[in-house]
Amino acid sequence: xxxxxxKYYILIFITLLIAGCAVFLPDFLIHKEMDSxxxxxxxxxxxxxxxxxxxxxxxxSTLLTSEQCLQLISGVWxxxxxPVSPEDCNITDFGIxxxxxxxxxxxxxxxxYPCSLSSNSDNWYAWEAKxxxxxxxxxxxxxxxxxxxxxxxxxNSETHRFIVSENGDILxxxxxxxxxxxxxxxxLSNSSYLLDNFISTSYTTSYIIDADDDSAxxxxxxxxxxxxxxxxxxxxxxxxxxxxxxxxxxxxxxxASSFINDYEAxxxxxxxxxxxxxxSVGRIKYSVAxxxxxxxxxxxxxxxxxx
Numbered sequence: 001x002x003x004x005x006x007k008y009y010i011l012i013f014i015t016l017l018i019a020g021c022a023v024f025l026p027d028f029l030i031h032k033e034m035d036s037x038x039x040x041x042x043x044x045x046x047x048x049x050x051x052x053x054x055x056x057x058x059x060x061s062t063l064l065t066s067e068q069c070l071q072l073i074s075g076v077w078x079x080x081x082x083p084v085s086p087e088d089c090n091i092t093d094f095g096i097x098x099x100x101x102x103x104x105x106x107x108x109x110x111x112x113y114p115c116s117l118s119s120n121s122d123n124w125y126a127w128e129a130k131x132x133x134x135x136x137x138x139x140x141x142x143x144x145x146x147x148x149x150x151x152x153x154x155x156n157s158e159t160h161r162f163i164v165s166e167n168g169d170i171l172x173x174x175x176x177x178x179x180x181x182x183x184x185x186x187x188l189s190n191s192s193y194l195l196d197n198f199i200s201t202s203y204t205t206s207y208i209i210d211a212d213d214d215s216a217x218x219x220x221x222x223x224x225x226x227x228x229x230x231x232x233x234x235x236x237x238x239x240x241x242x243x244x245x246x247x248x249x250x251x252x253x254x255x256a257s258s259f260i261n262d263y264e265a266x267x268x269x270x271x272x273x274x275x276x277x278x279x280s281v282g283r284i285k286y287s288v289a290x291x292x293x294x295x296x297x298x299x300x301x302x303x304x305x306x307x
Contacts, residue, residue, distance in 0.1 A: 070165060096164060160173070
């Protein structure tokens, strides 16, 4: 009888113990865990915040103008450049190759490039295109895609490299040859043709020479572009290689490695400023610079940093 009562009390004690643990132990553990992290600072894991989704980035990026895309790519709008898959882009590698060939052939006719890339039995080029994305560092919401595309002549006597936006803008062009480009000298007054407007727009060009009126705009070449009822006007002005403006342009050229892999900075022998007015973005200025040698040629277009 005593044994049965003893077992009964033990069961009651165990039951009360379990009930007490169930009530008070969770609260004790929670407070202990909180106390262990009190007054401690830890880095937030990257998994907690990965930024906007890819779909948000793509949708937001469709709102960018071609000028804003160039600012992102060139780093004027602070950005992070990374390689991407061709499937992420809005144009295929073959599409950008075709667009580039068409544009470069146009530059050749305008005196901005030393040769044409049209292929025939005596002039055939292999090509390779690598896509990249420039994503803004501030919001990580706006992105611009561009391509680094290289053409190599069948006999390896020529190599041509271009940095091209998906709109067709050519920001950088480089040509090397084992022979010679002859007496080629770039006509930088036609620099507006580097922009995407060249592909599908009509141009009218006029000159103002030695304007008598002091209030007249700078003497030089003026190009008017009309596309989809959008009016844009471009003007170029030569920059002396010894001027203060030239030094600023050289500094910007030296920083172009931010979006051009294996880039070698160069000291230009010819420079112009390209001003754009009209459209939906107001006034924009670009720097255009080139360096010409017997067997090589470099040309770069960069949006100017707004002060």
